[in-house]
Amino acid sequence: MAIQEGSKYLHWNYFLALESDTEKLSRYVEFTTGNFSTYSLEMAHLLLAAASEVDVIAKILCKKVDSSQNADSIGKYREVLKPSFSKIQNMRVLIPRYGLELCPWSNWNNDENPEWWTAYNKVKHHRSTHYQRANLRNTLNAVAGLFVMLLFLYKEDAEAGTLAPSPTLFRVADEFFAGVDLGSGDVRFVYRL
Secondary structure (H helix, E strand, O other), X not given: OOOOOOOOOHHHHHHHHHHHHHHHHOXXXXXXXXXXXXXXXXXXXXXXXXXXXXXXXXXXXXXXXXXXXXXXOHHHHHHHHHHHOOOHHHOOEEEHHHOEEEOOOHXXXXXXXXXXXXXXXXXXXXXXXXXXXXXXXXHHHHHHHHHHXXXXXXXXXXXXXXXXOOOOOOEEOHHHXXXXXXXXXXXXXXXXX
């Protein structure tokens, strides 16, 4: 499944819109571990949007790895993506402004689904009984999980420093960061994937 010309960064731009909405959320709920269990309608919206986009991106990545794959679930995505993108499950995502560190795919180290993915499915299918899972912790991890998947979707651009514009809220940990490119007139992050 190829990304069409003219919409090369369609998924990246969608992530940046979700990131902007996440930044706005921080005006109402302080991003601290003490508030991780706080839940709301806006967090449900962000959780559902980010995790749904992860589903789309994971399918595209699986097709890139093996075009014969018909991966259509998180377990199948893990089976296909882990061997080809071994750094996914160890990628640490930082929110420096709030001193937070997330590792949204760490459950893949134990061949388990991320907690935020389970929360997404519970909120999507059983909102009346699992609404509280649309909390800050799951929401931030879902958006961070999308960020990680997109770095691998756009791996060549991310490593070349041409994936722009750069995020304003989310960063990768130092071992995945290779510096900045200032040559284009704006700050572009260079990633080590």
